[in-house]
Amino acid sequence: MKNIILTTLNARYSHTSLALRYLYANLKELKENAKILEFVINSSNQTIAEQILEHKPKIVGIAVYIWNATDVAELVQTIKKVSPETIVVLGGPEVSYKPLRVNFDMADYIITGEGEVSFYNLCKDILNGNCKEPRVINSPKVDLENIILPYDDYTDFDIKNRHIYVEMARGCPFECEFCLSSIDTKMRYLSIEVFLEQIDKLWQRGARNFKFIDRTFNIKISYAKAILNYFLEKEEEYFLHFEVIPDNFPEELRELIKKFKAGSLQLEVGIQTLNLDVAKEIHRNLRIDKIKDNLKFLSQETHAHMHIDLIIGLPSETIESFGKNLDLLYTLSTGEIQVGILKKLSGTTLDRHDKVYGMVYSDLPPYDILKNDLISFEQMQEMKRFARFWDIVYNSGNFQKTTALLFENGKVFENFYDLSKWLYRRSESTYKISLDRMAEFLFEYMSAKFDKEKIANIILEDVMKVGGRKIPPFLKKIIPENYDFAQKDVSKANKRQELRKE
Incomplete structure (x- = not known):
């Protein structure tokens, strides 16, 4: 039995x-x-409730996010119906800002903001039987130097099997209107000595997979250098993930990044748009020349694997403008280009654009845009399918030579937009498409534009570049019998980026 269950x-x-x-x-x-x-989301909520309640908790605290809000609402209902005496406390970004667009009325308490201190105080009062707190508790920001850090509470199982999330700071100095981080523009840092001590303890326990949740890892260069130097001293294999701003890579940081081996460093690079007028609309500062130079550097002179974010549906951004962004990014970087759909999160100031640009969003998580005055609902649906197929075909790394041929005329967006519409007509789905089936679709589509044997050979090279794969049956009918099928093995960890550099 446990008095308190913490879950998500x-x-x-x-x-x-x-x-x-x-x-x-x-x-x-x-x-x-x-x-x-x-x-994990999409599990049986009744089974989850059963596993929680078997501990006979007096309090259940649940962290709520955009990806689990609907599931959490159902879970709360189940817990309160089965065990109405159990106190349910919700916290997290999805309940910290109004309006609440998912019904959490059955929860007993909601803590908004940073809950490390407030949750303890609430639990103590409840267990002592003298709780006088309001249902919604507005929790102030905590002092990072005066709370207990959580890293000792990663279990050995976590360290062996899961990503280890860490943070050296909270807040973000930028004011991008689509992002919740823009609400807290004051940066708060842990002492770098204290932080590295915690990282070292995790390392000594065997942690090798670190994901930094800081929104702007490279905003404070002295901290970034200290962390990179710490890991560069290690001889063992490891994996690091950082979110970085694209225009702040001074020479001293570049020299360190160049030293990381392939497969050890992943950078999530927030671009969102390269249109200066659109960026101004959403209070996003862009230094285009710096961005171009840094992306070129990261692609050509480092082994860092990049996830570069672009958003569809930003206020004042047309499909044509988005297409130009994609065309340009393709020339600047070998990294994955993550095509995202604009979401209106409670707490952001995006709603000020609603009337001006006719912005219409779904009322259900993830609150994605449905249409605006510049992009119709039908076009937005096409773009959502574009994003899905882009991930399957381009970002997967499975069809590098094929897409290079498709984009050889420089019309990346135009050509892939046409392909994505054709793929949807052909497959009637954007999910559960196997590698072999997608390869056959690409062959069918591109055979109308290129020599059949040429495209068959290119698709075969792509499909067979990882050892152990079998030749798709449709290709056996096309490729000459004397074709050399021996292919080099490319490790999964870095195949996407390394192949783009060939």
């Missing part, structure tokens, strides 16, 4: 919740009667 539904099994571990670490004398239970 992660997007994937490999993920861990840093927020739950912060709450757990700061429960003080209540910690010995608390337990963390993590689940």
Whole structure:
């Protein structure tokens, strides 16, 4: 039995919740009667409720995010119907800002903001039987130097099997209107000595997979250098993920990044748009020349694998403008280009554009845009399918030579837009398309534009570049019998980026 259960539904099994571990670490004398239970979205909510309630908790704290909000609402209903005496406390970004677009009325308490201190105080009052807190508790920002850090509460199982999430700071100095981080523009840092001490403890326990959740890892160069130097001293294999701003890579940082081996460093680069007028509309500062230079450097002089973000549906951004962004990014970088759909999150100031640009969003998570005055609902649906097929075909790394041929005339967006519409007509789906089936679709589509044997050979090179794959049956009918099928093995960790450099 445990008095307090801390839980959430992660997007994937490999993920861990840093927020739950912060709450757990700061429960003080209540910690010995608390337990963390993590689940995965799209699981049976009744089974989750069963596993929570078998501990007979008096309090259940649930972290709520955009990806699990609907599941959490159902989970809360189940818990309260089965065990109405159990106190349910919600926290996290999805309940911290109004309007709440998912019904959480059955929850007993909601903590908005940073809950490390407030959650402990609430639990103590409830367990002591003298709680006088309001249902919605507005929690102030905590002092990072005065709370207990959560890293000792990653289990050995977590370290061996899951991503280890860490943060050296909170806040973001920028004011991009689509992002919740813009609400907290004041940066708060841990002491770099304290932070590296925690990283080293995790390293000594065997952690090798670190994902930094800081929104702007490279904003404070002295901290970035200290962290990169720490890992460069290690001889073992490891994987690091950082979110970076694209225009702040001074020479001293470049020299360090160049030293990382392939497969060890991943950078999530927030571009969103390269249209200066659109960027101005959403309060995003762009230094285009710096961005171009840095992307070129990262692509040509480092082994860093990049995820570069572009958004469809920003206020005043047309499809044609988005297409120009994509065409330009393709020439600047060998990284994956993550095509995202604009979402209106509660707490952001995006709603000020609603009337001006006719912005219409779904009322259900993830609150994605449905249409605006510049992009119709039908076009937006096409663009959502474009994004899905782009991920399957281009970002997967499975068809590098094929897409290079498709884009050889420089019309990246135009050509892939046409392909994506054809793929949807042909497949009537954007999911559960196998590698062999997609290869056959690409052959069918591109055979109308290129020599059949040429495209067959290129698709075969793509499909067979990872050892152990079998030749798709449709290609056996086309490729000459004396074709040399021996292909070099390319490791999964870095195949996407390395192949683009060939």
